[in-house]
Amino acid sequence: MLGKKEIAQRIAQELQNGWYVNLGIGIPTLVANFVPAGITVEFQSENGILGMGPFPFDGEEDADLINAGKQTVTLQAGASIFDSATSFAMIRGQHVQLTVLGAMEVAENGDIANWKIPGRMVKGMGGAMDLVASAENIIVAMMHTNKKGESKLLKQCSLPLTGVGCVTKVVTNLAVMEIKDGAFHLLERAPGVSVDEIKAATEGSLIVDGDIPEMTFD
Amino acid sequence: MNKVVGNAQEAIQGVKDGMTFMLGGFGLCGIPENAISALRDSAVKNITCISNNAGVDDFGLGLLLQTKQIKKMVSSYVGENDEFERQMLSGELEVDLIPQGSLAERCRAGGAGIPAFFTPAGYGTEVAEGKEVRDFNGKPHVLELALTADFAFVKAWKGDRAGNLIFKSTARNFNPLMAMAGKITVAEVEELVPEGELDPNFIHTPGIFVQRIFEGKNYEKRIEQKTVRSR
Numbered sequence: 001m002l003g004k005k006e007i008a009q010r011i012a013q014e015l016q017n018g019w020y021v022n023l024g025i026g027i028p029t030l031v032a033n034f035v036p037a038g039i040t041v042e043f044q045s046e047n048g049i050l051g052m053g054p055f056p057f058d059g060e061e062d063a064d065l066i067n068a069g070k071q072t073v074t075l076q077a078g079a080s081i082f083d084s085a086t087s088f089a090m091i092r093g094q095h096v097q098l099t100v101l102g103a104m105e106v107a108e109n110g111d112i113a114n115w116k117i118p119g120r121m122v123k124g125m126g127g128a129m130d131l132v133a134s135a136e137n138i139i140v141a142m143m144h145t146n147k148k149g150e151s152k153l154l155k156q157c158s159l160p161l162t163g164v165g166c167v168t169k170v171v172t173n174l175a176v177m178e179i180k181d182g183a184f185h186l187l188e189r190a191p192g193v194s195v196d197e198i199k200a201a202t203e204g205s206l207i208v209d210g211d212i213p214e215m216t217f218d
Numbered sequence: 219m220n221k222v223v224g225n226a227q228e229a230i231q232g233v234k235d236g237m238t239f240m241l242g243g244f245g246l247c248g249i250p251e252n253a254i255s256a257l258r259d260s261a262v263k264n265i266t267c268i269s270n271n272a273g274v275d276d277f278g279l280g281l282l283l284q285t286k287q288i289k290k291m292v293s294s295y296v297g298e299n300d301e302f303e304r305q306m307l308s309g310e311l312e313v314d315l316i317p318q319g320s321l322a323e324r325c326r327a328g329g330a331g332i333p334a335f336f337t338p339a340g341y342g343t344e345v346a347e348g349k350e351v352r353d354f355n356g357k358p359h360v361l362e363l364a365l366t367a368d369f370a371f372v373k374a375w376k377g378d379r380a381g382n383l384i385f386k387s388t389a390r391n392f393n394p395l396m397a398m399a400g401k402i403t404v405a406e407v408e409e410l411v412p413e414g415e416l417d418p419n420f421i422h423t424p425g426i427f428v429q430r431i432f433e434g435k436n437y438e439k440r441i442e443q444k445t446v447r448s449r
């Protein structure tokens with residue numbers, strides 16, 4: 001079974017040279033720590049940064065320089081700053097090649113829910129609805145089940161949707177799955193996790209085609 | 219042209235109960251701290267605030283929530299404010315949650331004379347309920363209307379007496395868009411300079427969008443999530 005860091009590390013293997021990448025809050029943010037050697041990407045933060053760097057050294061933080069999670073960050077050489085409309089022009093205009101975000105639920109048709117639990121929790125969608133409606137390559141990073149042990153990979157989302165039919169891949173603590181033709185297609189297992197365990201934790205249709213390899217980490 | 223006013227109190231002259239205000243900022247970054255304090259002191263009430271976030275309990279727009287001056291919030295993300303969540307879930311506060319990119323573009327459109335536009339964001343979700351949907355290039359899009367405000371309150375790094383503004387780092391965010399969409403736009407700046415001091419090549423917001431400008435005081439610039447790495 002993977003921890004949050006390993007989920008991020010596995011997603012980082014998807015990065016391709018020259019990509020602009022938007023990382024959501026939580027596990028997705030960690031992806032920046034695992035960019036494979038020889039790969040150059042630029043991270044976009046929807047509050048107005050292209051070329052976001054690591055957290056600042058203690059004492060060097062700048063209240064005027066934060067990421068979309070309101071964390072203090074730095075800029076890399078060659079970075080640029082812009083207003084929120086320009087930022088979402090990049091996103092809506094499909095200039096960003098990969099979006100990684102968290103979710104409360106993902107459905108077998110690619111629907112995603114991650115912004116609201118009616119009557120209980122309303123934080124808002126932030127930029128998630130714009131991101132999922134526009135990006136062609138959307139990876140969800142999340143735990144396979146919720147705190148009660150219930151599957152988060154469903155036939156149909158029960159929570160209010162963030163976007164419809166948009167998620168292309170899901171990486172969880174148990175597995176890597178691709179979403180196509182209305183089903184989760186199992187691609188890789190986490191080390192030590194069996195196909196049966198993944199099946200048991202997946203409510204939506206799970207297609208298992210042939211031998212499923214374990215994930216590898218360098 | 220000289221648009222300078224003496225202070226925040228002077229700058230908010232004319233605000234009335236029931237008005238709609240835009241307030242720049244992302245989280246607590248780039249918020250008009252001086253204007254928010256002046257609005258609190260003015261006791262203006264039943265206001266609608268268009269702002270990406272709602273501050274935290276004791277800072278930013280949280281100050282106007284504490285005093286129950288806000289009737290309605292139009293935002294994209296409000297997760298950092300317990301008082302906000304309490305007022306919303308209890309029905310005391312009206313809330314319109316809007317996808318962040320749509321919120322930014324609606325402000326920009328309001329200032330640019332574009333009454334509405336189609337966006338893919340929110341299609342198939344409750345955000346699209348009651349809105350016109352139309353297919354373009356084989357993909358459904360939702361009609362979103364432009365936003366304007368009686369007053370827009372923005373915060374810049376430097377400004378000149380003519381209202382030209384330069385923002386610093388990610389404190390830019392919604393500020394330039396809201397500056398365009400205010401019937402009266404009030405800019406507060408950390409440093410106010412005479413005309414000619416700012417290089418025209420590096421102006422972010424041209425002075426035409428700003429009606430009043432003043433040098434703000436005592437900026438706290440609170441950091442919401444201080445994150446650092448070890449040396």
